[in-house]
Structures are given as C-alpha cells and as structure tokens.
Amino acid sequence: MLKGKGIPIFITFLTGMIMIISFFIPHKPFGDIEKISLTWYSIIAGFTMLLGVDSLIGMHFRKLKRKDENWFFSLVLIIGFTATVVVGIIETVRFGTAFDERSYFTYIYNYFIVPLQSTMFSLLAFFIASAAYRAFRARNFDATLLLITAIIVMLGRVPLGEQISPYLPKFTEWIMQVPQMAAKRGIGLGISLGALGVSIRIILGIERSYLS
Amino acid sequence: MAISTNFWIWIAALLTLAIYSFLYKDNPFYKFAEYLLVGISIGYGISIYWHNTIITKVYNPLVYDKNFLVLIPLLLGLLMFSRFFKNVSYLSRIPIAFVVGAGTGLSVPSSFEFLFKQIYATMPLKLDIGSLIIVVGVISTLVYFFFSLEHKGFVGKVSKVGITFIMVAFGAAFGYTIMARVSLFIGRIQFLLSDWLGIIK
Amino acid sequence: MLKRTLLLILFLILSISLFSENDSLIFLENQFPCEGFYITGRDIPNDGGSGIEINWSFPDSLDNCFLTVLRRDEFGNNSVVATDLLVSSKQVRDVSSDEEPSRVKDGIKYYYTGILSKKIIDENLLNILKEKSYLKNGTYIFNNDTFYVTSETDAVISKASWFNLSRIPVLISLIIIAFVFLYYLNLAKSGKELYIRKINGLDAVEEAVGRSTEMGKPIMYILGIGYVTDIPTIAGLTILSRVSKKVAEYETKILVPSYDPVVMTTAQEVVKEAFTEAGRPDLYNKNDIMYITQDQFGYAAGVDGMMMREKPGAVFLQGLFFAESLILAETGHSIGAIQISGTTETAQLPFFVAACDYTLIGEEMMAASVYLQKEPMMLSSIAAEDLLKVFIMLLIIAGFVISIFAFGFNIGLFKNLFDHLVNALQV
Known part of the structure; x- marks a missing residue:
C-alpha cells in the first residue's frame, strides 16, 4: 500500500489544506502552524543534509579512486570538508561553541569562506x-x-x-x-496567479511528478 | 604601510586572486579555490545544521521542554534515510509529500495577500498622468501573461505594450544594479591593495 | 483669593523641600493637570491569544509627555508593561515577545494604569510604584518631579480568536477562486478543448535537448537556491520532469547540481519518475543529481566549475535565483550552451534576458510544466488563471473610473465607494 502514490498524495493534500485553513484561524495550534512547519522543514533538511554530504563526498571519493582527471581537486574538497568538521568539533570542545571569536573555526570562516564568497560575488x-x-x-x-x-x-x-x-x-x-x-x-x-495554479495542481494531485 | 605579514591575510588574498583567475579561463588555481570553497562551506554548513537544528530545534525542545511534537519531523527526517536502502526507499516519499504539501499550502494564502497588495497599490489615490500610466502598464503586462488567447489583433497589440513596459522595467533594474556590483569589486581591490599589499591606506 | 493661592504654593514648596530627600511620594489631591487623558485596554482582535492592546486618548498639549504603563493582575501581581512611551504614539501592546513568552495569559483579569510624566521616569520611582498594589488617580510629586497617575482601566481579559475577521475578503475570494478552478476542471473533464498560447522558450526545449544529444554533450538543469517550500522551486521541479522525459527519449544525460538536500532528493524522484515514464528507467543514474553546497556563492562556484568541465550543450536555469543568477548564466553563455532560463525574481530576470537565449518571465515559468504536457486537467488551471486576470483587470479599471468621479468631479458618493473598495483590498 505504501508503495503506491496514494498515501503520499493524500499527505500532500492534507498538509496543504491544513496550511490554507490555518491562515484564517489565529487560535492555537493553527496560528503557529507556519512557524512550526518551517521548523519542521529545517529538521527534515538537517537529516537530509547527510544524504547531500553522502552524494557530494561519495562522488569525489569515486573520482579519487578512479584517478579522474581532476582527482587532486577532489582531494582538496574532501580535505577541506573533513578539516572544517574536525576543527568544528575540537573548537566546540575547547570553547563550548565552535562559533567563539577565538576559535579556528571562526578563522576558517573569516579567512577562507568570506573572501572566497565575496570574490565570487564581485565577479558580477x-x-x-x-x-x-x-x-x-x-x-x-x-x-x-x-x-x-x-x-x-x-x-x-x-x-x-x-x-x-x-x-x-x-x-x-x-x-x-x-x-x-x-x-x-x-x-x-x-506570479501570484501562477503560484496559485501550481499550488492547486499539486494539492489536488493533478501534478504528481515529484513522486516516483 | 607595508605588505602584510599576517598569515591569514595572505591566505585570503591568494584565494581572492585564484577566483579572479577564472575571468581569464578555467585553470588549476580557480579549481583549487572552487573545490576548497565547496568542501569548506559544506563542512561549515553541517556545523550550522548541528548547532541550529539538531541542538536548538530537536535536542533542547525534546530534553528540556518535553515537547514531543518534535518527534514527528524527527521521524520524517529519519524516513529520508530509507533512500540508503533500495527496497524501502519509497518511504522517503512521505517526508517529500509533507514538505511539498506545506510549501504549496502556505503559498496559497500568501499569494492572496500579495495579490491584494498589488491591486491595492495600483488603485489611483490621486488623479494624474502617472496613475494612468501605471494602470495602463499593469493591465497591458497582465495581458502579456494571457495564455488562453492567441496574441493576435487587439490582444496582440496590448501585449506588445505590455512587453515594452516589462523591458523598460528590466532595463531599470539592470541599471540600478550596475553600480552596486562595481562597488563589490572595488571592495575586493581595496582589500588586496590595502590589507594585503599595503599600497594604499 | 491671591493670599490663599500664595499660601498653597508656599505650602507646596515647603512640603517638597521636606520630602524630596527621602524618595517618597506626595499626593496632590486637587490638581489635575492632565485632564482629558485616560487609557483603555482591550483584547487584541483576530490574534492567537496572549495579547492586550492599551490605547490612550489625550489633549494635544500632552504630545511630548512620556507614558509608563503598569499592569496588575487579579492576584495582585504588578508588572511594568512599557516605560517612557511617547504619548503621541497612542498605543502599546502587551504581548509575548521572544525573550519573554506568555507574559499575558488568556482568561486572567488584568488592570492597567498609566503614569504620565514630563521627563523620563525615575528608576527608583518605578520600583516604588511596582510595590504599591493600587494607586489613586491624581497628581503626585517625587523628587521634585510631578507625574500623573490615570485611573485604572476596567478588567481586560485576553482570548484567542477562532476566526480572523479581517481576512474575510480573502476567504470570500478564495471561495470564488476555488469555484473558478473547479468549474474549469469540470469543463476539462467533460472534454472541452482548452487552448494555450505559444511560449517561445518552451518550443526550444526539444531543440536544446536534441542539439545536445547530437553533440554528445549532457544537459544541465539548475534549480537555483530555493527550498522545496518555495513555489518557484516546485515549478522548476515540474519543468524538470518534462525536460528529463525528453532527455530519456533522446537517451542522453541530465546533470542536476543542487543547493538544498531536500531539493536534491525531490529532483532525484522527479527524474527517476520521468525516466520510468519514458520507458528508460535503466538510464537513470542517481549520482547525476548531486548535492553541491548550501552556500550561495559556493554553489555558484561549484556549478560554474562543473559547466566548464562537463560542457553541457543545453543549460536550464529554472527556479529561485538571487545574485548568483548572472554568474551562472554568463558562464553558461561562455561555453556556448543553449540557455533557457526562468524565475519569479524580478530583480534577476533582466540578467537572464541579457545572458540567455530564452527566458520565461514569472507566470510563464509557472505555466511551463502545463505547456510541456498539455493535459486537459492541467490546461484547465491555466484557463482559470486567465479568467482571474480578467477579474483583476476589471477591478483595476473600475477603481480608476471611480477615482475619476471621486477626485476629478468631486462626487461624494464615488469617494465613499472608492474608500470601500480600497478598504476591502487592505488585508
């Protein structure tokens, strides 16, 4: 039963309807539903992040193993990732939070991420x-x-x-x-009308291509 | 002022140059900077997620506030892991169905609010040529977005007016942004010339 | 008369000098310099509870005075709601804030008192006032400063509303719009043919995929930096479904670098389903839909690099884009790919128009998935959107005509009509 599209489509329909109805009901728990659902999204995304990391790091491990053309840079990516996570853990132990001003984690942010980001931005x-x-x-x-x-x-x-x-x-x-x-x-x-169209097509299950 | 002796400034400066080398062509220096940025930012992102999500939104509410509602997204999040196993991977459709439902559901009332706001803002609060142009512009732009009528004859002419308004708007947005982008570049050059090389103050 | 007034003033000065040393309050029985000032409290309407609104009315002469609002609950606990508000601000809300949740509890009686002063209120005075269970209405003196205590408001009870009355116009239009959509759905079911006009960029999809295949190059599909809760991203995913079906038919490869992990997993579902529908599930490779990073410019750098190395023959940019839009589009252009872009971000659309071969503007992008798969049920929603457009146009024209009569000819009836119209639109 779970293998079919029926249940996921029903979940989409139900969630969508609750969100719409809650717009008109300030009373708890409906009033907070937008905030709650965004929190939930970030929790789900947090877990899915591991799938993302698996996808990215997995890809570069394969490139490394196959000695692909750019294998050296894949190594740079993996080292960059591992080093940041390790430094984050060490500094969390040292300062209680990795985001402390004195931590090397903050240095990584200030001297690697910020200049790289802002230079990419300035290419514009x-x-x-x-x-x-x-x-x-x-x-x-x-x-x-x-x-x-x-x-x-x-x-x-x-x-x-x-x-x-x-x-x-x-x-x-x-x-x-x-x-x-x-x-x-x-x-x-x-755009508002188009968004309504997209939402209605999805909530009513007319558009279901996001489920395989 | 003299050239910087700060190790970290040197790193930031060399990485800046490595990114700019992309303007010439794709090359090993850019590749290095690019892969490094992706690797580091994802490591940084994980730490942020850990801190902002797992600790703040899951652990603390569950342990300190005894808020067991958090178990629902926790379960939905765990269902995502079903993708690691081929025979149960269909379970990951449940969290996907939920987030898509939430996204579309929330967008319905917010689209309405936006719709109302746009119509409200178009109402001419005073009578002048500007108000008339706005009304003409809004209506002809809307006609351009008409899908169930062929853009021929009168409809075609009005939608032409609409696309003209759209192009003027795009040009305005384009021109409005140019100087902001140039100032970003100036900012990086200032960093290189003053913080790193110490040529200017 | 003069004598008595002088005596009174002398008495006042004397008493002030006597008491000013020991921080105590002096009550001046018959002085009401703040006549016409009173405060009222009421439950905030249409909210989720835990909120009371305090309003005050005042004569203009008190415009520059400060108001401090105190609260007493039915159990006799006092607290300070707000200090030193400008009287001209007219209103303050006693609501929960992020730092202090549930300060006001539903169902409990609260009484509010206002303290009016010419200067910012003294900290010591505030502490003394907090201790007192009840203050009589009138003027007081503390450390040479006079201040006025209003009479207490009636009991105010906050409650949560079950319906937000201010959103009735939205509800009504939601119902009307739902009917319009359902009407067209039925029309489609009954077999009526619905038309959709030509959308330039979308006729090029086939050509773009075909040319890429001929050149032996992959297709790249970029969904931008939105989340699955963003409608443009969802619209981008529905277009991805149609494009990947074409890709499967041409037996070529599609690369989808993603910004958000949930978007990545959803994109994997979409592509897998499309390949299955096209009868080529064997061609689907999960690793072609990969995660890059959740960092805006890290993502731009990663995708740029991928473009330079994989050299896709066609690049689709469909979703939510911000400043990275032009970085991606210009790089795509530099490798000679056919580019079909689309977004709802009006600030980014000019860059797409300048750098891409075809750009889907706003609603065109939302309608693209329907255009690429012209099913009657899908088309019906587009027809409904168009009917709503006609409604909106008529409303705008009506508003303009009414305003001509209201402001141009100064007719009162039309002024009223215009006000009603504008009010109904304010949500």
Missing part, C-alpha cells in the same frame, strides 16, 4: 558588463529598450548624471516609480 562586476555588451550588440527592439533604460538609470544614480542634466536623476526617479513599478506589479500579479 565583470559579468554585468559583458551582459550589457551583449544586449548592446543584439540590435532588436526589446534589447535596445532594455539597454537604453539601463544606461539612463545608471547615469541618473551617479553624480555624473546630475552634471549631464539636472533632469536626469528626476527622470530616473520617474522611471523607477511609474513604468518600472507598473510592470513589476503586472508581473507580480501574474
């Missing part, structure tokens, strides 16, 4: 330029419109724009407040 300065260049070359109406608006808004927000024309910042403000806002609301309305 280059990517945004190359994307803009592409839009510039596309030469169709939509792309040109996008690019012209982008240039106006960009200039309108820097001191140079004010020097070109005092109307530029005002015009930028108008673009943001009127046409930009209008399209954003239209897209937003579409």
Whole structure:
C-alpha cells in the first residue's frame, strides 16, 4: 500500500489544506502552524543534509579512486570538508561553541569562506558588463529598450548624471516609480496567479511528478 | 604601510586572486579555490545544521521542554534515510509529500495577500498622468501573461505594450544594479591593495 | 483669593523641600493637570491569544509627555508593561515577545494604569510604584518631579480568536477562486478543448535537448537556491520532469547540481519518475543529481566549475535565483550552451534576458510544466488563471473610473465607494 502514490498524495493534500485553513484561524495550534512547519522543514533538511554530504563526498571519493582527471581537486574538497568538521568539533570542545571569536573555526570562516564568497560575488562586476555588451550588440527592439533604460538609470544614480542634466536623476526617479513599478506589479500579479495554479495542481494531485 | 605579514591575510588574498583567475579561463588555481570553497562551506554548513537544528530545534525542545511534537519531523527526517536502502526507499516519499504539501499550502494564502497588495497599490489615490500610466502598464503586462488567447489583433497589440513596459522595467533594474556590483569589486581591490599589499591606506 | 493661592504654593514648596530627600511620594489631591487623558485596554482582535492592546486618548498639549504603563493582575501581581512611551504614539501592546513568552495569559483579569510624566521616569520611582498594589488617580510629586497617575482601566481579559475577521475578503475570494478552478476542471473533464498560447522558450526545449544529444554533450538543469517550500522551486521541479522525459527519449544525460538536500532528493524522484515514464528507467543514474553546497556563492562556484568541465550543450536555469543568477548564466553563455532560463525574481530576470537565449518571465515559468504536457486537467488551471486576470483587470479599471468621479468631479458618493473598495483590498 505504501508503495503506491496514494498515501503520499493524500499527505500532500492534507498538509496543504491544513496550511490554507490555518491562515484564517489565529487560535492555537493553527496560528503557529507556519512557524512550526518551517521548523519542521529545517529538521527534515538537517537529516537530509547527510544524504547531500553522502552524494557530494561519495562522488569525489569515486573520482579519487578512479584517478579522474581532476582527482587532486577532489582531494582538496574532501580535505577541506573533513578539516572544517574536525576543527568544528575540537573548537566546540575547547570553547563550548565552535562559533567563539577565538576559535579556528571562526578563522576558517573569516579567512577562507568570506573572501572566497565575496570574490565570487564581485565577479558580477565583470559579468554585468559583458551582459550589457551583449544586449548592446543584439540590435532588436526589446534589447535596445532594455539597454537604453539601463544606461539612463545608471547615469541618473551617479553624480555624473546630475552634471549631464539636472533632469536626469528626476527622470530616473520617474522611471523607477511609474513604468518600472507598473510592470513589476503586472508581473507580480501574474506570479501570484501562477503560484496559485501550481499550488492547486499539486494539492489536488493533478501534478504528481515529484513522486516516483 | 607595508605588505602584510599576517598569515591569514595572505591566505585570503591568494584565494581572492585564484577566483579572479577564472575571468581569464578555467585553470588549476580557480579549481583549487572552487573545490576548497565547496568542501569548506559544506563542512561549515553541517556545523550550522548541528548547532541550529539538531541542538536548538530537536535536542533542547525534546530534553528540556518535553515537547514531543518534535518527534514527528524527527521521524520524517529519519524516513529520508530509507533512500540508503533500495527496497524501502519509497518511504522517503512521505517526508517529500509533507514538505511539498506545506510549501504549496502556505503559498496559497500568501499569494492572496500579495495579490491584494498589488491591486491595492495600483488603485489611483490621486488623479494624474502617472496613475494612468501605471494602470495602463499593469493591465497591458497582465495581458502579456494571457495564455488562453492567441496574441493576435487587439490582444496582440496590448501585449506588445505590455512587453515594452516589462523591458523598460528590466532595463531599470539592470541599471540600478550596475553600480552596486562595481562597488563589490572595488571592495575586493581595496582589500588586496590595502590589507594585503599595503599600497594604499 | 491671591493670599490663599500664595499660601498653597508656599505650602507646596515647603512640603517638597521636606520630602524630596527621602524618595517618597506626595499626593496632590486637587490638581489635575492632565485632564482629558485616560487609557483603555482591550483584547487584541483576530490574534492567537496572549495579547492586550492599551490605547490612550489625550489633549494635544500632552504630545511630548512620556507614558509608563503598569499592569496588575487579579492576584495582585504588578508588572511594568512599557516605560517612557511617547504619548503621541497612542498605543502599546502587551504581548509575548521572544525573550519573554506568555507574559499575558488568556482568561486572567488584568488592570492597567498609566503614569504620565514630563521627563523620563525615575528608576527608583518605578520600583516604588511596582510595590504599591493600587494607586489613586491624581497628581503626585517625587523628587521634585510631578507625574500623573490615570485611573485604572476596567478588567481586560485576553482570548484567542477562532476566526480572523479581517481576512474575510480573502476567504470570500478564495471561495470564488476555488469555484473558478473547479468549474474549469469540470469543463476539462467533460472534454472541452482548452487552448494555450505559444511560449517561445518552451518550443526550444526539444531543440536544446536534441542539439545536445547530437553533440554528445549532457544537459544541465539548475534549480537555483530555493527550498522545496518555495513555489518557484516546485515549478522548476515540474519543468524538470518534462525536460528529463525528453532527455530519456533522446537517451542522453541530465546533470542536476543542487543547493538544498531536500531539493536534491525531490529532483532525484522527479527524474527517476520521468525516466520510468519514458520507458528508460535503466538510464537513470542517481549520482547525476548531486548535492553541491548550501552556500550561495559556493554553489555558484561549484556549478560554474562543473559547466566548464562537463560542457553541457543545453543549460536550464529554472527556479529561485538571487545574485548568483548572472554568474551562472554568463558562464553558461561562455561555453556556448543553449540557455533557457526562468524565475519569479524580478530583480534577476533582466540578467537572464541579457545572458540567455530564452527566458520565461514569472507566470510563464509557472505555466511551463502545463505547456510541456498539455493535459486537459492541467490546461484547465491555466484557463482559470486567465479568467482571474480578467477579474483583476476589471477591478483595476473600475477603481480608476471611480477615482475619476471621486477626485476629478468631486462626487461624494464615488469617494465613499472608492474608500470601500480600497478598504476591502487592505488585508
């Protein structure tokens, strides 16, 4: 019985309906249901994390074993992972929490993770330029419109724009407040309706592709 | 100022350069930084999960508050492990069904709230040309999202107006972000030139 | 008359100087400088209990005074609800906070008293007030500062509501919308054919998968950094189902690097089911749907690297994306892959439009799974969405027309109508 899709679909239906109904009932336990379900999600995700680690580390172990082209880097990944976990455990024993200011765990965060993250993030300065260049070359109406608006808004927000024309910042403000806002609301309305469609298809069991 | 003698700053600086080398092409330095970031961040993530989930949301409520409701997600979480065993792996569909149900269920009222808010915000609280443009923009954008009518004739023309509004909005969002991204890059350069090399203050 | 007033003032000064040393309260019987100030308490409506709302009304002259609110329960326990509120703030709520849960308990009688002062209230005074079981209404002096004690409110009892009345408009529209959806579902069941317009990016799916196969390259499907509780992620998973069916038909490979472990497991289910449906369960490889990391830029770095090395012929970016969107899309473009993207994040859509071959905008992405599998039941939900769009358009137009009569021609009736409309929309 459990092997069929029947029970999972019923669970989805029931959970979905409870969530909808609880929106209208502030009384306990319905009032807290959103908070509770998010906590539950994080607990489930916490356990599933082990599946994730199994998937990732397993993959790199296989690469290491097969001496794949990039085996050395797989080793770097495994060492990075193991070292972080081990340091975390040691520092938890030393300071009571791994997140103590003096712990090496915090050092790993500050000197490995933070610079790597923020440098990845800053790559966007280059990517945004190359994307803009592409839009510039596309030469169709939509792309040109996008690019012209982008240039106006960009200039309108820097001191140079004010020097070109005092109307530029005002015009930028108008673009943001009127046409930009209008399209954003239209897209937003579409998204809400689309989300309702997706939810209803899933809750009613019309869409069941997420179950095998 | 002189070049940094701090071991940790050197690590941060070399890793920064390794990531930037990707702009030239994929190379061993980038690969090293990439695999390291993935490995370390997942190790860090596990520690966060341990601290924020297992201790804060499972152990403490269960042991100190005697909140046995926590046993339900605990059981659902354990069911996920059924995937390690082929003959019972179908059991993992139960937690999946639950999270999908919760996600879609919660989205129904929140979509409604969002819908109401958008319509409310479109109501013209004063009469001017801006309000009219907003009404025209919202309606033509909505027409663009019409799926059950072919975009021909009048509908086609209105949806063209809609896509024009959409492109202006995208351009505005694009232009709005450019300077923010450039300043991220400037931030990294400042780190390299001042914290590491000590060339500028 | 003058004499008596002078005497009174002299008496006052004398008594102040006498008592000011030993921190005690002096009650001034007949002085009411704060006339017109009174506080009321009531249960907060439409909440889950444990909350009382204290309101006060005041003459404008007291705008800049401070108010401290004390609470006494039916057992005589006193506590301080809030200190030194600006009188102009009009309201304070006595509710549980994260640090102090269940301060107010349902079903118990509470009485509130306000202390009005010109300066921030003295800590010592606060302690003295907390000790007193009941304070008579009137003006007091403490250490040269005068303050005014309001009369106590009537007993207030907090309770939890079983229905949130402010959400009635939502309930009504939910019922209407449910009917619209059910109506179209029935229509579909009865065999009526429903139409869906062309969506550009989706006609390219076949081409993208086909071209990748020809080149002997895999397909990469990126679900972004959402969780399974996010609708865009769920929509991305439903599109994944259709795409992987095509992949199985073409006997090629699909890579799904994931950000969240639950998304990964769900994606595995989706791909497995699609391969089975296509009659090729043998081609399914669980390891192709792998976990990367839950770190936003770590994920971007990992996926970028994978793209550079696996060189997929087609890249799908469907789900919830934030700043990493352009990092992924530009890298995908640089390896020459056909890219079909889609998200609901309006801030990221411009980057997808600039860097990808096709972009599904917002609702298009939500409707994509229906488009790729044109079943009548699925199509019916799209038709329902469209009917709702017509409702919304009519509502907006009606609002605009009413506002012309209300503000343009200044007609009272339309002003009222407009107010009603706007109020109904506020949830």
